[in-house]
Amino acid sequence: MGTSVLCLEQGPWMHQKDYPTNFLDWESRAMGPFASNPNVRRLAQDYPVNDSASPIQPLMFNAVGGSTILWAAHFPRFTPGDFRVKSTDGVADDWPIGYQTLEPFYATNDRMMGVAGLAGDPAYPYHEPPMAPLPLGATGNIVASGFEKLGWHWWPSDSAIASRDYEGRAACINLGPCTSACSQGAKASTDITYWPVAQRKGVQLRTGCRVKEITVRADGMADGVLYYDQDGVLQEQKAEIVVLACNGIGTPRLLLNSKSPQHPDGLANSSGLVGKNLMFHPYALIRGIFDEPLNGRRGPGGCTVWSHEFYKSDPSRGFIRGYSYEGTRGAGPAQEALWGMAAGLVPWGEGHHEAYARLHGHIAGMVAITEDLPEETNTVTLDPELTDSNGVPAPKVTYTLSENSKKMLAHAVERGKEALSAAGAVETWAEPLLRPAGWHLMGTARMGTDTARSVVNEWGRAHDVKNLFIIDGSIFVTSAGVNPTSTIQALALYIADRIKQNIGNLFD
Amino acid sequence: MPNATDPLHDNAFMEAFLNLVIPPDEDRRMPGAGSLGLGAAVAAAVETDSLLGHAVVTGLRAVRDAAVARDPAGLPGLTREARLEVLEGVLAHHPAFMTGVARHLYPAYYQHPRVLEALGEPARAPFPEGFQIEPTDAALMAKLLARRK
Numbered sequence: 001m002g003t004s005v006l007c008l009e010q011g012p013w014m015h016q017k018d019y020p021t022n023f024l025d026w027e028s029r030a031m032g033p034f035a036s037n038p039n040v041r042r043l044a045q046d047y048p049v050n051d052s053a054s055p056i057q058p059l060m061f062n063a064v065g066g067s068t069i070l071w072a073a074h075f076p077r078f079t080p081g082d083f084r085v086k087s088t089d090g091v092a093d094d095w096p097i098g099y100q101t102l103e104p105f106y107a108t109n110d111r112m113m114g115v116a117g118l119a120g121d122p123a124y125p126y127h128e129p130p131m132a133p134l135p136l137g138a139t140g141n142i143v144a145s146g147f148e149k150l151g152w153h154w155w156p157s158d159s160a161i162a163s164r165d166y167e168g169r170a171a172c173i174n175l176g177p178c179t180s181a182c183s184q185g186a187k188a189s190t191d192i193t194y195w196p197v198a199q200r201k202g203v204q205l206r207t208g209c210r211v212k213e214i215t216v217r218a219d220g221m222a223d224g225v226l227y228y229d230q231d232g233v234l235q236e237q238k239a240e241i242v243v244l245a246c247n248g249i250g251t252p253r254l255l256l257n258s259k260s261p262q263h264p265d266g267l268a269n270s271s272g273l274v275g276k277n278l279m280f281h282p283y284a285l286i287r288g289i290f291d292e293p294l295n296g297r298r299g300p301g302g303c304t305v306w307s308h309e310f311y312k313s314d315p316s317r318g319f320i321r322g323y324s325y326e327g328t329r330g331a332g333p334a335q336e337a338l339w340g341m342a343a344g345l346v347p348w349g350e351g352h353h354e355a356y357a358r359l360h361g362h363i364a365g366m367v368a369i370t371e372d373l374p375e376e377t378n379t380v381t382l383d384p385e386l387t388d389s390n391g392v393p394a395p396k397v398t399y400t401l402s403e404n405s406k407k408m409l410a411h412a413v414e415r416g417k418e419a420l421s422a423a424g425a426v427e428t429w430a431e432p433l434l435r436p437a438g439w440h441l442m443g444t445a446r447m448g449t450d451t452a453r454s455v456v457n458e459w460g461r462a463h464d465v466k467n468l469f470i471i472d473g474s475i476f477v478t479s480a481g482v483n484p485t486s487t488i489q490a491l492a493l494y495i496a497d498r499i500k501q502n503i504g505n506l507f508d
Numbered sequence: 509m510p511n512a513t514d515p516l517h518d519n520a521f522m523e524a525f526l527n528l529v530i531p532p533d534e535d536r537r538m539p540g541a542g543s544l545g546l547g548a549a550v551a552a553a554v555e556t557d558s559l560l561g562h563a564v565v566t567g568l569r570a571v572r573d574a575a576v577a578r579d580p581a582g583l584p585g586l587t588r589e590a591r592l593e594v595l596e597g598v599l600a601h602h603p604a605f606m607t608g609v610a611r612h613l614y615p616a617y618y619q620h621p622r623v624l625e626a627l628g629e630p631a632r633a634p635f636p637e638g639f640q641i642e643p644t645d646a647a648l649m650a651k652l653l654a655r656r657k
């Protein structure tokens with residue numbers, strides 16, 4: 001007999017026909033009901049996040065498919081060294097598992113998500129993405145040419161986007177920024193990759209159901225959850241095992257909201273580390289204006305090339321660890337105008353059209369994704385006043401950018417401008433710390449073998465609650481300098497496998 | 509008749525004002541934002557903007573009052589130079605005003621079919637036709653493949 005699995009999701013199923021790029025005013029829709037900031041969207045399924053004490057705004061989407069509805073689908077793996085930061089650099093902690101443990105799960109996940117890329121990147125152990133890489137387009141070509149001229153590492157990005165028809169998904173037709181959701185279904189969002197398979201296997205999904213707290217038995221083990229159903233009625237669901245995948249903010253929020261006499265500081269929190277060690281990836285945006293037309297609004301916004309030139313520690317740079325670059329294209333006409341205004345490049349009035357014409361279709365650039373080191377003072381806590389639409393306490397994020405991150409961002413800006421100039425940019429521009437860039441939420445229920453210094457063990461099981469598992473970015477020990485989702489998903493598959501393998505003696 | 513309380517819905521005023529923010533270009537290829545009739549769209553967006561909406565309405569009111577103080581016909585009755593003087597004067601005391609205006613005007617303007625056509629962009633939703641993009645540069649690719657692990 002198989003395992004009976006029920007998933008509770010606070011959001012609804014999404015429909016490709018409703019996505020912004022079906023409409024002429026797609027840019028307005030992408031900034032409104034499809035904005036990546038829940039404090040802007042304010043839909044009933046969203047919960048507010050108090051981000052007043054953070055220079056980086058946390059971003060997410062709440063629906064079946066979660067934040068992958070809006071994500072850019074840039075899909076790097078962690079490198080083997082990313083799991084051993086303490087050993088190599090003397091900072092943070094090593095992970096209790098390594099790249100080799102996750103490798104088979106990375107590979108399964110690449111097949112499930114449908115990854116386009118080019119095998120043989122010297123920055124990585126050899127792996128073969130199932131599809132050929134996406135075309136770089138004019139923007140990717142020009143950024144790559146800058147890296148090439150300087151003799152830097154670069155490689156076409158692994159992208160969770162179909163470059164050909166793939167398992168029921170149609171090939172990418174370059175609609176524009178993937179972060180407004182993919183009307184074509186070429187981008188791998190988990191509602192169209194994993195969910196159809198899971199449902200065929202009998203997994204049940206209840207949408208519009210917001211978990212309020214995890215309940216516990218007298219012995220402190222998880223007993224199930226209390227949740228608000230679609231009509232706002234509080235329901236109880238018993239379970240033998242509870243698995244959390246609410247992301248690096250939603251998961252600590254739920255654990256902290258699950259206080260009981262057995263767990264007075266919140267569930268699984270005897271270490272006091274639930275909600276601590278929050279890591280984002282501080283991002284810098286570096287852009288170049290080119291004379292030649294680049295048509296940058298066309299094509300997946302963030303999936304051209306990456307560079308690991310400054311990925312590993314080099315003491316001469318004055319900071320520990322490093323960052324990757326991810327090539328970026330331009331934006332839609334309205335976004336370009338808004339960005340031009342914010343950057344002080346497009347004035348109102350006289351001179352508006354001339355300035356705008358220099359930008360429109362003439363921008364290429366990159367973001368620098370810097371490795372954020374864990375610090376206990378960067379936290380997710382419960383806000384004393386703010387609640388969601390069901391009255392459940394909402395999270396507050398408190399985050400300070402470290403000196404190490406500041407130095408890394410400054411380095412990334414200078415080197416990035418150098419690359420764009422080498423590529424022929426007539427002008428370069430940078431934002432050294434992007435505020436709306438909290439796409440990656442990590443570290444708030446970290447993994448480890450020392451129960452005093454971690455929340456879950458090396459296969460995602462809470463030290464304090466043996467039938468509670470966490471499978472999202474909360475369990476990251478360090479953040480690496482690349483996007484996290486490939487690793488989040490590989491970890492989730494690995495933990496599911498361990499649960500299955502150990503089902504006979506899971507609670508010993 | 510100018511509406512005494514609500515500059516957002518004073519059509520003549522809004523047309524003159526928006527034409528100051530995005531004027532037509534010299535060869536008239538790019539239309540002025542006011543002449544495109546974007547006042548209603550901007551008004552609707554401003555009215556639901558809890559962050560900057562108030563600053564926009566306050567700024568607009570200040571522009572209209574300052575213009576009426578110069579000429580009873582208000583902003584539409586002034587020369588282009590005089591309109592600009594009025595606006596510059598108001599901006600000195602209302603720093604968030606123009607950010608709020610642009611936040612709502614730029615999307616309305618740059619998604620308008622006439623503007624898209626003038627920019628050489630197809631005036632259609634991206635889906636379902638999509639777009640072509642340039643292939644990967646073969647010379648770059650050849651260099652890369654030589655470094656393949």
Ligand SMILES: Cc1cc2nc3c(=O)[nH]c(=O)nc-3n(C[C@H](O)[C@H](O)[C@H](O)COP(=O)(O)OP(=O)(O)OC[C@H]3O[C@@H](n4cnc5c(N)ncnc54)[C@H](O)[C@@H]3O)c2cc1C
Pocket residue numbers: 008009010011036059060061062063064065066067068070071072073074075076179209210211212245246247248250251254302439440441471472473483484485486488
């Ligand atoms: C705009 C954007 C761009 C991004 N681009 C990239 C990229 O290019 N590459 C990359 O690697 N990553 C990217 N990310 C990050 C990526 O989307 C996340 O890492 C990934 O989705 C995390 O998956 P998750 O399942 O852990 O969390 P999520 O995808 O956030 O899903 C959590 C789900 O839990 C639900 N939930 C939360 N709390 C409750 C509750 N109490 N009750 C019921 N349901 C609940 C939410 O509704 C949500 O659906 C991006 C994110 C955004 C927002």
